[in-house]
Amino acid sequence: MSDTLRLTEALIRRPSVTPEDASCQALLAERLEALGFACETIASGPDDFRVTNLWAFRPSATPDAPVLVFAGHTDVVPAGPLDRWSSDPFTPTVRDGKLYGRGASDMKASLAAMVVACEEFLRAHPAPPLSIGFLLTSDEEGPARDGTVVVCEALRRRAQRVDYCIVGEPTSVQRTGDMIKNGRRGTMSGRLTVKGIQGHIAYPHLARNPIHLLAPALAELVATRWDGGNAHFPPTSWQVSNIHGGTGASNVIPATVVVDFNFRFSTESTPEELQARVHDILARHGLRPGADYDLEWTVGGLPYLTPRGALVDAVSAAIRDITGLEAELSTTGGTSDGRFIAQICPQVVEVGPPNATIHQIDECIALADVEPLKDIYRRTLERLSGVA
Template sequence: MTSNIVPISRSKTNSLRLLRFTQELIQKPSVTPNDGGCIPWLIEQLEPMGFQCQLFKLNGITNLIAQIGEGSKSLAFLGHTDVVPEGDSEQWLFPPFSAQFHNNHIYGRGAADMKSGIACMLDATKQYLESGFDFSEGKFYWLITSDEEGEAEYGTRAIIEYLKQESIQLDACLVGEPTAQKQTGDTIKIGRRGAISGSLKLLGKVGHVAYPHHIKNPVHQMGNVIQSLTSIEWDEGSIDFPGTSLQITHIDSGDFTDNVSPKFCEIHFNIRYSHHWCEKTLNDIIENILESQAVSYQLTWERPCAPYMTHHLNYEQSLLPVLEKSVFKSTGHYPKLSTSGGTSDGRFAATLGCEVYELGVCNSTIHQYNECVSVNDLVSLRDIYSSILEQYFN
């Protein structure tokens, strides 16, 4: 099943198993919402270690809640098995689900986002138990879904709602998303900006363009609206969050005849926003602009993702110093703390009121052709995760 695994030239132990885990996961085609058999495979690995595993499907989405340990404190590892479509396979150096090893990298869709993170935590957990440690000091959860890259309605959101219903509280959550800029461990995400997409349609009056006094051209009106939207003075951000921004992503006026004014003009836009804003305040500022333009419009919102931020009232008692020490132990460098990038399922875990951090491999090739992960990054992340488990549960 897994071939072309070669030893790596580092003084790290048990790397062959880590590479095998990574390859086996990549070789399972799991384009959203299909899990591709990843979660049943994970259960086969976790149950022999003592995890109690619960697989449940919801609207075609496969979810996993696995738990081990009986202590008072609790840590969850959060991740997803689904990947974005591979696109044109001819643009890949190797078949996108072959998990080919080449030049000290493993290539394949999901190699970085985020099957490598799952493989690293799996190998780290095995190493932890093989070293004679246990989970008597706390509970360790695995929360895995096949619905992160899509609408995210029936994945982690549903898992977190289940935990709430069962009164299961988490102290901290570690998300295995690819967060590094150049090498594993150089960046830890301590929060994320919010995101929301909007659709705006202006209605016009159809007519011959030779008689402009008889028509109402919605494209011309939309031009004024776009200028107003892109001229909004948003916040510039802070140490914790990048500034808010609005980007127009699509313009459409339907089928056209070059001498007829269109019936409508529609734009789609996306707003990435800081904690200074919420859905209501964003809606208010857009509607105020539209009212000032005196246009007939239809405004709808979709895919709202609330911002989240982990605050440290007591730094020494938080998980963050454990993460920082683990990164330094493996890489010799302390990580940068960031809230940049897109959204993640960490926003759902944050509704539990727990600490949420994201720590993974390099994200420079995610969602691209020839997505890949370096073996050095894999080994570093596995060692970081191993150190986190040892410090947190002992």
């Protein structure tokens, strides 16, 4: 069993369901401290949702050496129905050439690979011209209010330089290294409450149906082309996630209808532009803010893009060296904590194992993907420090 696989299994054994860290970070910090990293725990959040964050840093002795940060999360999503798992989700199990367990691919294998890659790299190059950091959280799978965003703000206040960041999210499709996420779309949610007048359904002239008031505007919102995207991002999308209206009785016109929706937006649009367009559409259909509707906005993250440059080139070359693959650059998919890191770091990419089973029953990673992932991280360290 390789060091990477052994450490991955040790992490899976810790049931670190958001926001619990279950001592995963302590285990990793112990390994990092042995390499000369200074490790700091930054806790955040209320007592009933306490989040554990780890900032570990090993400065280079070389003046003005660039700083590479490995980032990721120790928390995992709930296992789901235990009787549907082929083996206990927190007992790492190898069968048919795969390692099964919650977090196997999202993203405990990546964390293990990052740490072992640093161990191998620093054994061979104990004084590299590269500073290395680790930014880990137990609040990525949750609301993400007290995790990476809190650490990034602390680093910003300290004027901590971060030149490059590799996030270990599971980005690959078929084989480790076949896809690099070099950016992500922004995310913005809205909660629209349209106001009516409740009444008996047989006397509509004495009531005002908010669902009927909303329907024309909703149809236009669904049909709207928000932008055309660009060479790096698909077009902005608008999707309804929930609609709540009615009392449950079949003979009552409701007083309100509430619509939850979300934008996944490209760099062609800004939150302010999208918000203004939504309000304009509502106005065209006779809906007045305050009087006829309320609309609450939440911007979950801005889009970011890391074009080809030092980091993308180093990671792409490392993947080519280790696997022979030419990695595809992509900005598709959901969001990640990269959206927070991109606010303090100019070059952020995500590189990890295949994502086919993440969040699923019987989550797993192929054994054949584990060592190449570690080698990609190590080779990237070598290339960025100029020792490759």
